[in-house]
Amino acid sequence: MNDAKTKLRLLTCVPVCDGHDSAINTINLELVRRGAEVVYLGYHRPVRDVVRAAIQEGVQAVGLSSYNGGHIEFFIAVVDGLRKAGAGHIGVVGGGGGTINRDDEREMLAGGVDKIFFAGTPLDEMMDWLAKTYIGRKPSSGEASFHLDVSRRLDANEAAGETKPIPTIGFTGPGGAGKTTLIDELVYRFLRQHEGRVAILSHDPSIVGNGALLGDRATMIYSQNDRVFMRSLATRGRSGGLGPQTAEALRVLKSLDFDLILVETVGTGQEALPFGDEVDRKVFVMSPEYGSRLQLQKIAMFDAADVIVVNKNDRAGAVTARNEVEGRIRLNRGTDQRVMTTCAKHHRDAGVDALFNELMKNFTTASAATPTT
Numbered sequence: 001m002n003d004a005k006t007k008l009r010l011l012t013c014v015p016v017c018d019g020h021d022s023a024i025n026t027i028n029l030e031l032v033r034r035g036a037e038v039v040y041l042g043y044h045r046p047v048r049d050v051v052r053a054a055i056q057e058g059v060q061a062v063g064l065s066s067y068n069g070g071h072i073e074f075f076i077a078v079v080d081g082l083r084k085a086g087a088g089h090i091g092v093v094g095g096g097g098g099t100i101n102r103d104d105e106r107e108m109l110a111g112g113v114d115k116i117f118f119a120g121t122p123l124d125e126m127m128d129w130l131a132k133t134y135i136g137r138k139p140s141s142g143e144a145s146f147h148l149d150v151s152r153r154l155d156a157n158e159a160a161g162e163t164k165p166i167p168t169i170g171f172t173g174p175g176g177a178g179k180t181t182l183i184d185e186l187v188y189r190f191l192r193q194h195e196g197r198v199a200i201l202s203h204d205p206s207i208v209g210n211g212a213l214l215g216d217r218a219t220m221i222y223s224q225n226d227r228v229f230m231r232s233l234a235t236r237g238r239s240g241g242l243g244p245q246t247a248e249a250l251r252v253l254k255s256l257d258f259d260l261i262l263v264e265t266v267g268t269g270q271e272a273l274p275f276g277d278e279v280d281r282k283v284f285v286m287s288p289e290y291g292s293r294l295q296l297q298k299i300a301m302f303d304a305a306d307v308i309v310v311n312k313n314d315r316a317g318a319v320t321a322r323n324e325v326e327g328r329i330r331l332n333r334g335t336d337q338r339v340m341t342t343c344a345k346h347h348r349d350a351g352v353d354a355l356f357n358e359l360m361k362n363f364t365t366a367s368a369a370t371p372t373t
């Protein structure tokens, strides 16, 4: 599914950001323009988050941008972490403008870092080096941890036998409604209340040059947990919210040792009906800002969703929105669709608690001993 033979797939991150974020934004965009799929992990991430994400995302390399010191230790710790996890095939590169000097570079290369790009390196030169070095790089084939095994299976489309009836919930809705934050809060509740593992398949659009900026991880807090496996997928030209690889990825995940699977679409439009039988429950997430009541007549998911969530209920108009959405759903007559309101950005939001209970209703999740990674 990775097209590793023809496509560059990188994880980028700013370990600690003191405000120097324009380099990573420039580099992410340039990579995407060149057709790369870039999983962006955001700022302030410890080594273990970088290593976990790189393995789960099946990237060829990790790109770090570092402007405020500690780069020698951090870069080398990522190399060591990857090697210890059996993922020494994943390269480590990066830059930090004028903050990384030639002596630092020598130490970093000796510690296993593949390349440091200095201030003044033309973007073209950098992109060509990354493509030449990493496209086609073969993953290591030794013994694998759970995360590495899942990642390899996803890339090889190789299920571990029959699919199992693992509870699977699909989330869709317009961009900016808060789907990712809501999913992260639901994951938090799962981790607190259940044992076992969660898998997340999260989609972002492929844009110019077929590249994609896969940015959902950057807003995830609780999903950076060893009991969570997350894979970011690009839509690769497929419209409707999911990607051409989604069905196969779900088949693989459902053959493995997970207790809950969450699927997030890209931000979708009014006509989108992304989910079929592959999910057990369909959730449509929206904010109170949908325009007039007439707009509610045009949203196809209002006929298909099991739960409609009006998120951002701290905003003006949220009460009216809930009433109007309920009025629209009543027109469906005889369905047991639920309308719920949440404020996902508030930790411990009672609306998210109620949504979690509603979604987990009638699912029996395995409560085996906490698994190892």
Ligand code: B12
Residues within 6 Å of the ligand: 012, 018, 019, 020, 021, 022, 023, 024, 026, 027, 062, 063, 064, 065, 066, 067, 068, 069, 093, 094, 095, 096, 097, 098, 099, 100, 117, 118, 119, 120, 121, 122, 123, 126
């Ligand atoms: C722009 C800039 C700022 C902007 C940042 C804007 C932003 N949103 O990013 C602002 C004005 C906010 C800023 C502030 C500060 N800055 Co400043 N800043 C710079 C400057 C001039 C350019 C950095 C930049 O983004 N360049 C654009 C990128 C694309 O190019 P580049 O940095 O040369 O990176 C190349 C490679 O390293 C590589 N690369 C970089 N990252 C990555 C990642 C990957 C994955 C890859 C593959 C490649 C790669 O790509 C580029 C190829 O040419 C540098 C000088 C320099 N040359 O480094 C100082 C510099 C980084 N800043 C510095 C300092 C000291 C500060 C301040 C502390 C100043 C102060 N006293 O307030 C503050 C700190 C921020 C804060 N907490 O307020 C020092 C750092 C010294 C050090 N640590 O060793 C520098 C080196 C200036 C200097 N010579 O003193 N800064």
